[in-house]
Amino acid sequence: MSLALLALLGGLLALDGTSVGQVMVSRPLVAGVLAGWVLGDPFLGLLIGGILEIYFISVFPVGGSEFPEGGPPALVAVATGVAAMETAGMAAGIALGVLVGFVWSRLGSGSVQVLRQLNGRLAPDPSQGEVSRNRIVWAHLAGVGADFARGALLSAAGLVFGTWLARTLGDLWPLGMPGTLGILLVGASLPAGAFVRSMGGWRRRAAFFITGALGFLVGSALL
Amino acid sequence: MSGPGRRSHLAVFARSFLIQGSWNFRTMLGGGFAFAMLPVLKRLFRDDPEGFRAALQRHAEHFNAHPYMAGAALGAACAMEEEGRSPEEIARFKRAVRGPLGGLGDALVWAGWRPLTVLAALVLALSGVSPLVTVLFFLVLYNGGHLALRIWCFLVGLQTGSQLGDPLRRAALPLQADRLARVGVFLLGGLVGLVAHEMWVLAGWALTVLCGTGAIWGLWLGGLVGQRGWKWSIWGISITITSLLVFGWIG
Numbered sequence: 001m002s003l004a005l006l007a008l009l010g011g012l013l014a015l016d017g018t019s020v021g022q023v024m025v026s027r028p029l030v031a032g033v034l035a036g037w038v039l040g041d042p043f044l045g046l047l048i049g050g051i052l053e054i055y056f057i058s059v060f061p062v063g064g065s066e067f068p069e070g071g072p073p074a075l076v077a078v079a080t081g082v083a084a085m086e087t088a089g090m091a092a093g094i095a096l097g098v099l100v101g102f103v104w105s106r107l108g109s110g111s112v113q114v115l116r117q118l119n120g121r122l123a124p125d126p127s128q129g130e131v132s133r134n135r136i137v138w139a140h141l142a143g144v145g146a147d148f149a150r151g152a153l154l155s156a157a158g159l160v161f162g163t164w165l166a167r168t169l170g171d172l173w174p175l176g177m178p179g180t181l182g183i184l185l186v187g188a189s190l191p192a193g194a195f196v197r198s199m200g201g202w203r204r205r206a207a208f209f210i211t212g213a214l215g216f217l218v219g220s221a222l223l
Numbered sequence: 224m225s226g227p228g229r230r231s232h233l234a235v236f237a238r239s240f241l242i243q244g245s246w247n248f249r250t251m252l253g254g255g256f257a258f259a260m261l262p263v264l265k266r267l268f269r270d271d272p273e274g275f276r277a278a279l280q281r282h283a284e285h286f287n288a289h290p291y292m293a294g295a296a297l298g299a300a301c302a303m304e305e306e307g308r309s310p311e312e313i314a315r316f317k318r319a320v321r322g323p324l325g326g327l328g329d330a331l332v333w334a335g336w337r338p339l340t341v342l343a344a345l346v347l348a349l350s351g352v353s354p355l356v357t358v359l360f361f362l363v364l365y366n367g368g369h370l371a372l373r374i375w376c377f378l379v380g381l382q383t384g385s386q387l388g389d390p391l392r393r394a395a396l397p398l399q400a401d402r403l404a405r406v407g408v409f410l411l412g413g414l415v416g417l418v419a420h421e422m423w424v425l426a427g428w429a430l431t432v433l434c435g436t437g438a439i440w441g442l443w444l445g446g447l448v449g450q451r452g453w454k455w456s457i458w459g460i461s462i463t464i465t466s467l468l469v470f471g472w473i474g
Contacts, residue, residue, distance in 0.1 A: 018243050018246060019241065019243055019244045019246075020240065020241055020244065021240045021241075022243075022290060022291075022369075023362070023365075023366050023369065024337070024361075024362065024365050024366070024369075025362070027341065027361075029341060029344060029345070029357075029358065029361065030358050030361065030362065033354045033355065033357070033358045034358070036354065037354070037355065042353075042354040042355060043354055045354060046348055046354035046357065050345055050348060053341055053345065054345070054414075055453060055456060055457060055460075056453060057338055057341065057342075057411075058445070058449075058450065058452060058453055059450075059453055060329060060333040060334055061333060062325075062329050062333065064248055064251070068453070068457070095464050095467075096464075098460070098464070099460075099461055099464045099465070102457045102460070102461050103461070105457075106457075116246060116247050116248055117247070117248065119245045119246060119247035119254075120247035120248055120249045120250075122245065122247075123245045123247050123249070123250055123253070123254040123283075124254070124283055125249060125250065126250075126253070126280050126281070126283045126284045127284075130276060130280065131257070131276070131279050131280045131283045132276070132279075133261065133275075133279060136254060136257050136258055136261070136279065136283060137258065137261070139245050139254055140241070140244045140245045140254055140255060140258040141244070142245075143244045143245035143246070143247075143254075144241065144244040144245075147244075169468055169472075171471075172468050172471035172472045173467065173468065173471055174467055174470060174471040175467065177425065178422070178425050178426030178427075178430050179426075179430070181422070181425070181426075182422065182426065182430055182433070182434040183460065183463060183464075184460065185418060185422070185434055185438060186434055186437035186438050186441055187441070187456045187459060187460035187463070188441075188456065189437070189438035189439075189440075189441025189442045189445065190441045190442075190444055190445040190448075190452045190453070190455055190456035190459075191445060191452045191453040191456055192411060192415070192441070192442055192445060193441060193442035193443060193444060193445020193446040193447075193452060194445040194446070194448065194449050194450060194451075194452030194453060195338065195407075195408075195411060195445070196408055196411065196442070196445070196446055197445065197446045197447075197449045198334055198449065198450070199334070199404040199405075199407055199408050200401075200404055200408075201446065202443075202446045205404070205405065205408040208405050208406075208408040208409040208412065209408050209409070209411060209412035209415075210412060211409060211412065212408070212409040212410060212411065212412025212413035212414075212415075212416065213412035213413065213415045213416040213419075214412075214416065215412075215413065215416065216346070216412070216413035216414070216415075216416030216417050216420075217416035217417070217419055217420055218416075219416075220350075220416065220417055220420040220421075221420055
């Protein structure tokens with residue numbers, strides 16, 4: 001699929017993040033599988049999207065807080081992973097995809113802050129003078145359009161960079177699948193612990209966690 | 224409610240899906256709130272341009288809430304404008320509900336429903352379900368709750384107007400959020416159990432024990448550091464992957 005079409009998909013994913021609907025197609029899990037399906041490898045999309053999802057599980061977009069963006073970075077991560085996998089195998093694809101996904105999630109977060117400042121200039125300020133219907137509608141639709149353009153540009157830049165990085169560095173990845181997944185899963189345990197804290201903390205929730213862990217472990221071993 | 228009234232309410236509800244379109248640090252949802260209110264204001268102030276401008280002015284002022292629950296304030300504001308309540312009363316009402324609608328929505332949706340449905344989908348994926356079915360399951364489950372909440376909030380606001388607090392109290396939303404939190408932590412435990420089993424099959428006991436020990440420390444540390452955990456782990460893993468690439472290059 002062409003870069004332009006993937007960038008348009010990135011723009012749509014960015015819109016879902018904040019501006020329009022928030023039906024969660026912009027979650028890394030969904031965006032990852034969608035990108036993987038478009039690029040011909042939905043399983044890799046699920047792996048990379050699922051890993052990013054766990055890293056972002058404890059992040060809540062509350063008020064004006066800064067949070068990692070999910071949609072366009074997951075698209076970029078999966079495209080990087082697919083490109084790396086072609087030359088260096090699945091472990092390199094996952095490692096490089098996740099790395100680029102992290103970097104792009106932070107860039108996405110920064111660009112959202114810039115967009116919010118731009119919106120502040122476009123949106124009418126009722127304390128500074130009269131507000132007209134046209135100004136309200138124009139500022140609102142301009143904000144939505146700018147968010148789409150931001151997501152498309154972020155995705156296009158990420159797709160170019162990620163594909164280049166994957167083809168240049170993919171062969172250097174030294175670990176196989178078990179080692180790669182092991183490192184990523186240990187890293188994911190930190191946000192998972194933070195999630196438990198925000199759900200009430202270990203003292204209140206440990207019994208639920210342990211029941212779930214043992215139940216599913218024994219169940220999967222028996223089946 | 225007459226045909227035009229119902230149509231304008233539907234239009235306000237539809238526009239509520241775009242309420243964060245011009246989110247900014249000064250008025251936050253203010254511009255989106257005024258944008259969503261336009262159909263009702265145009266109907267009510269058809270022959271009163273001055274009244275229309277004044278109403279638009281007061282609804283464009285600073286407002287913030289959870290985007291799904293902002294519909295409750297929108298519905299109530301529609302009802303209050305239709306009842307001819309004074310501008311001061313409407314402004315006071317909006318100031319009073321923005322905090323609770325934000326806090327309740329954050330606990331119920333961002334910290335409750337969304338992680339729960341994501342974790343349920345990940346558990347499904349690790350159980351061998353195909354990627355597309357996993358994603359479809361997540362979207363249907365999540366948006367079932369999402370749309371139900373949006374519709375309920377808007378209708379409750381429209382029906383109760385300034386008395387919005389009563390149905391919100393009766394719904395005991397903090398209690399529902401607590402229940403969702405319990406299920407979320409149970410599913411996280413389930414996911415950890417499934418991952419441990421997959422690692423055992425893929426990598427054998429030595430690496431599984433090593434990673435399991437690291438993960439237990441990570442879970443404990445995450446519980447200590449809280450919200451900073453995701454930043455630390457992203458930095459840590461990014462540095463680890465980059466270092467391994469450098470070692471691969473040297474080696």
